[in-house]
Amino acid sequence: MQAFWRDATEFLPILMSGVALTVIVTIGSLLLSTALGLVWALMRVSGIGVFSGFSAGLINVIRGIPIIVLLFYLYFVMPELGLTLTALQAAILGLGIAYSAYQAENFRAGIEAIDKGQIEAAQAIGMGWWQTMRRVVLPQAVKIVLPPYGNIMIMMLKDSSQASTITVAELALQGKLIASSTFKNTSVFTLVALMYLTMSIPLILLVRHFEKRGDQK
Amino acid sequence: MIELTNVHKSFGKVEVLKGITASVEKGEVVCVIGPSGSGKSTILRCINGLESYDRGDILVEGARVDRSAPSIVAIRTQVSMVFQRFNLFPHRTALENVVEGPLYVKKEPRAEALERGRALLAQVGLAEKSDSYPPQLSGGQQQRVAIARALAMQPKAILFDEPTSALDPELVGDVLSVMRKLADDGMTMVVVTHEMGFAGDVADRVLFIDGGVIVEQGPAKSVLNQPQHARTQDFLRRVLHPL
Ligand SMILES: Nc1ncnc2c1ncn2[C@@H]1O[C@H](COP(=O)(O)OP(=O)(O)OP(=O)(O)O)[C@@H](O)[C@H]1O
Numbered sequence: 001m002q003a004f005w006r007d008a009t010e011f012l013p014i015l016m017s018g019v020a021l022t023v024i025v026t027i028g029s030l031l032l033s034t035a036l037g038l039v040w041a042l043m044r045v046s047g048i049g050v051f052s053g054f055s056a057g058l059i060n061v062i063r064g065i066p067i068i069v070l071l072f073y074l075y076f077v078m079p080e081l082g083l084t085l086t087a088l089q090a091a092i093l094g095l096g097i098a099y100s101a102y103q104a105e106n107f108r109a110g111i112e113a114i115d116k117g118q119i120e121a122a123q124a125i126g127m128g129w130w131q132t133m134r135r136v137v138l139p140q141a142v143k144i145v146l147p148p149y150g151n152i153m154i155m156m157l158k159d160s161s162q163a164s165t166i167t168v169a170e171l172a173l174q175g176k177l178i179a180s181s182t183f184k185n186t187s188v189f190t191l192v193a194l195m196y197l198t199m200s201i202p203l204i205l206l207v208r209h210f211e212k213r214g215d216q217k
Numbered sequence: 218m219i220e221l222t223n224v225h226k227s228f229g230k231v232e233v234l235k236g237i238t239a240s241v242e243k244g245e246v247v248c249v250i251g252p253s254g255s256g257k258s259t260i261l262r263c264i265n266g267l268e269s270y271d272r273g274d275i276l277v278e279g280a281r282v283d284r285s286a287p288s289i290v291a292i293r294t295q296v297s298m299v300f301q302r303f304n305l306f307p308h309r310t311a312l313e314n315v316v317e318g319p320l321y322v323k324k325e326p327r328a329e330a331l332e333r334g335r336a337l338l339a340q341v342g343l344a345e346k347s348d349s350y351p352p353q354l355s356g357g358q359q360q361r362v363a364i365a366r367a368l369a370m371q372p373k374a375i376l377f378d379e380p381t382s383a384l385d386p387e388l389v390g391d392v393l394s395v396m397r398k399l400a401d402d403g404m405t406m407v408v409v410t411h412e413m414g415f416a417g418d419v420a421d422r423v424l425f426i427d428g429g430v431i432v433e434q435g436p437a438k439s440v441l442n443q444p445q446h447a448r449t450q451d452f453l454r455r456v457l458h459p460l
């Protein structure tokens with residue numbers, strides 16, 4: 001135990017730089033996946049055949065490709081096609097695209113849960129499609145969408161470790177590097193696991209809060 | 218001010234409106250009666266473009282109703298709709314529901330819209346409920362908020378689709394008396410209803426619809442008291458003496 005604490009104080013500063021990248025990758029891809037997911041979801045419910053067909057197809061393609069393959073594609077193949085990305089950019093883009101499919105399905109479920117009668121009432125007072133979305137559907141859908149959204153955040157935090165496969169020195173990769181140079185596997189990976197857990201706990205509490213608030217309604 | 222000429226409408230292969238021709242004059246109250254599934258709601262929904270129609274013409278103050286044309290917004294602000302299940306926005310208070318259209322569709326000044334909104338809630342007897350959310354209100358109160366919301370658009374006509382059918386019997390009267398006051402004040406109204414008492418007292422004219430056609434129409438008293446058609450007679454007998 002004492003050995004663990006000694007290792008911990010020694011490795012923590014290096015691991016913290018990994019944490020910083022983990023947070024950057026997670027927040028970056030969270031924002032991107034939220035924006036893209038909202039676009040796919042709105043296209044899906046637009047009632048315009050081309051849009052909803054395109055969005056449905058795209059979501060299935062994205063869901064059918066492993067995240068790691070998507071990352072390899074962006075980082076190793078895109079340069080051959082003339083688009084060079086830094087590892088960090090590729091990681092955020094790849095995770096953002098991969099998760100946009102899940103975000104879209106979540107948003108769509110939330111939007112479709114809103115009573116059609118309210119949408120007709122909005123139309124009947126002269127609101128257009130976008131105004132109906134903004135003033136009537138989305139404010140209510142948010143409440144339905146939040147608990148699953150929190151779960152997606154937790155999954156994204158953990159999946160940000162996949163960025164290590166394209167050399168982003170985030171928490172998991174920093175851990176692996178330290179472990180392979182010091183052979184202190186137990187201390188290092190225990191520490192890494194605890195740090196992921198520490199970051200997840202606030203999110204888990206947030207989901208619980210969303211769920212409780214949802215139940216009260 | 219509302220004119221339907223030979224309106225046809227099908228859902229898939231089923232034709233639900235088979236050539237409806239009717240008109241509603243300014244200030245008139247027209248009740249639409251008929252058995253379930255006869256196409257009453259569909260007629261109202263076509264008039265304000267919630268539903269498209271396949272053939273014929275619907276004109277509101279001379280403008281053709283076309284739900285895919287930009288002109289539909291102007292028509293919807295002139296012809297309000299009150300729904301069977303109220304369809305209030307549950308995340309907004311009664312007052313916010315009422316001023317939603319004036320503020321965000323008609324872009325009226327805020328103070329003005331709020332003042333009129335409060336006055337309308339008072340008019341339907343709900344002045345003290347303006348800050349309540351719809352789930353906190355009874356069905357009858359919700360429907361009266363919905364009527365205030367329709368009035369807030371300062372419409373030239375209001376379409377009511379069975380406004381009391383979803384209400385507990387003891388709440389029906391409050392809603393009907395609000396509607397009766399509107400009729401007395403000269404509002405143009407098209408009311409789909411099973412309340413034959415209301416139709417007899419308030420309506421200028423009654424249309425009886427069955428199977429997507431207008432079987433009989435005329436002054437309320439004569440259609441309800443001396444129906445000419447066997448189908449009308451049969452329908453009224455079943456509504457008035459269900460047992
Ligand atoms: N969106 C729809 N898709 C398919 N069929 C529909 C649709 N809306 C209505 N219908 C059908 O059209 C017919 C007329 O419906 P409508 O709602 O106008 O009848 P109604 O006279 O209002 O009946 P009720 O008294 O039960 O409200 C019914 O047979 C109904 O099943």
Ligand SMILES: [Mg+2]
Nearest residue numbers: 257258259379
């Ligand atoms: Mg109906």
